[in-house]
Amino acid sequence: MTxxxxxxxxxxxxxKKVLVRCDFNVPLEDGKxxxxxxxxxxxxxxxxxxxxxxxxxxxxxxxxxxxEFNMKYTLEPVAGRLAELLGVKVTLAADVIGEDAxxxxxxxxxxxxxxxxxxxxxxxxxxxxxxxxxxxxxxxEIYVNDxxxxxxxxxxxxxxxxxxLPAVCGYLIQKEIAVMGKALSDPKRPFVAILGGAKVSDxxxxxxxxxxxxxxxxxxxxxxxxxxxxxxxxxxxxLCELDKLDMAKDLLEKAKKNGVNFLLPIDTVCAKExxxxxxxxxxxxxxxxxxWMGLDIGxxxxxAFSDALKGxxxxxxxxxxxxxxxxxxxxxxxxxxxxxxxxGAISIIGGGDSAAAVEKFGFADKxxxxxxxxxxxxxxxxxxxxxxxxxxxxxx
Ligand code: AMP
Numbered sequence: 238m239t240x241x242x243x244x245x246x247x248x249x250x251x252x253k254k255v256l257v258r259c260d261f262n263v264p265l266e267d268g269k270x271x272x273x274x275x276x277x278x279x280x281x282x283x284x285x286x287x288x289x290x291x292x293x294x295x296x297x298x299x300x301x302x303x304x305e306f307n308m309k310y311t312l313e314p315v316a317g318r319l320a321e322l323l324g325v326k327v328t329l330a331a332d333v334i335g336e337d338a339x340x341x342x343x344x345x346x347x348x349x350x351x352x353x354x355x356x357x358x359x360x361x362x363x364x365x366x367x368x369x370x371x372x373x374x375x376x377x378e379i380y381v382n383d384x385x386x387x388x389x390x391x392x393x394x395x396x397x398x399x400x401x402l403p404a405v406c407g408y409l410i411q412k413e414i415a416v417m418g419k420a421l422s423d424p425k426r427p428f429v430a431i432l433g434g435a436k437v438s439d440x441x442x443x444x445x446x447x448x449x450x451x452x453x454x455x456x457x458x459x460x461x462x463x464x465x466x467x468x469x470x471x472x473x474x475x476l477c478e479l480d481k482l483d484m485a486k487d488l489l490e491k492a493k494k495n496g497v498n499f500l501l502p503i504d505t506v507c508a509k510e511x512x513x514x515x516x517x518x519x520x521x522x523x524x525x526x527x528x529w530m531g532l533d534i535g536x537x538x539x540x541a542f543s544d545a546l547k548g549x550x551x552x553x554x555x556x557x558x559x560x561x562x563x564x565x566x567x568x569x570x571x572x573x574x575x576x577x578x579x580x581g582a583i584s585i586i587g588g589g590d591s592a593a594a595v596e597k598f599g600f601a602d603k604x605x606x607x608x609x610x611x612x613x614x615x616x617x618x619x620x621x622x623x624x625x626x627x628x629x630x631x632x633x
Pocket of ligand 1: 435436
């Protein structure tokens with residue numbers, strides 16, 4: 238999917254009321270933000286609007302309040318952190334399209350910032366209700382979508398609102414689609430994709446699409462055992478999706494036909510129980526005893542995968558190589574993170590767990606692009622249209 242959408246520099250925002258959909262869905266512990274990456278990610282767009290003296294109305298979702306006002310999910314901590322980061326006052330409205338939001342939006346002056354309450358306090362948000370979208374749109378004159386993390390959802394604040402206002406993308410979405418779009422349409426070769434995580438079923442579409450584009454595909458993590466079983470291996474009690482064996486065979490066949498090098502784990506760090514402290518043993522991945530399960534890639538696999546990453550031109554990575562939340566089974570994910578960081582390739586991490594892994598192991602600053610959207614980046618890599626981007630105005 239290639240996009241040619243207007244950005245915030247393609248529209249005159251000077252002095253205008255601009256509604257910006259951000260992804261401020263940050264993790265909280267006891268009401269305190271534990272990771273403000275998503276807020277930091279929205280700053281370039283907000284700073285641009287401030288420099289143009291726009292009247293800025295920000296909105297976002299937070300958690301899953303299930304369509305009801307629930308102050309457990311208030312955006313108040315976000316307003317505080319944003320004000321600290323910008324050095325500018327950020328006013329929080331008590332509602333989204335209610336009296337408070339309307340009067341505060343109407344009174345906004347140039348260079349001021351209003352943050353609406355959690356858009357998911359209304360069930361109409363996730364239903365993409367046209368009346369709700371229209372009400373939201375009536376607060377502003379221009380709509381900017383900068384929430385890449387929810388761009389794969391057609392909700393009122395991510396898509397519906399664009400029916401009623403001139404609609405452009407912010408810097409964050411622009412960057413996400415530029416980097417990932419280039420990787421898919423014109424990658425520096427060799428192009429290597431690494432896929433891992435628990436479920437093959439979540440990633441069949443991505444593998445299928447990438448098999449048209451990459452030179453090498455590396456599959457690790459729990460999903461690798463379905464492929465191994467499909468080729469007749471004994472995988473013990475490792476994760477396996479029996480209803481996906483034929484699909485796995487088809488994907489291996491497609492790789493052969495397309496001349497794509499398809500790498501699976503040669504050896505596996507196994508345990509009898511799913512626990513960090515469990516006794517470990519290393520077995521060949523196609524010969525795991527019945528009462529053992531694979532929880533991480535083994536040393537021969539680490540070497541093979543790392544070698545495949547040396548000299549890569551572009552690397553896309555989504556999903557851990559093992560149960561990296563357990564320190565004793567994190568070695569494979571850490572080694573792959575290191576190999577990606579040291580490869581010198583244009584490296585793109587597709588959000589979610591692999592983003593958490595490169596952060597945890599201290600390689601984040603050596604990665605070209607860490608996507609802010611796990612689900613959205615997967616759908617992008619799958620070649621699907623993202624409604625939150627498709628709804629924006631085309632560049633002339
Ligand atoms: P996903 O959401 O599909 O990307 O999967 C991420 C999860 O997969 C992480 O929580 C990992 O702990 C888990 N995972 C990775 N490898 C394995 C494995 N070999 N067995 C069980 N779970 C795994």
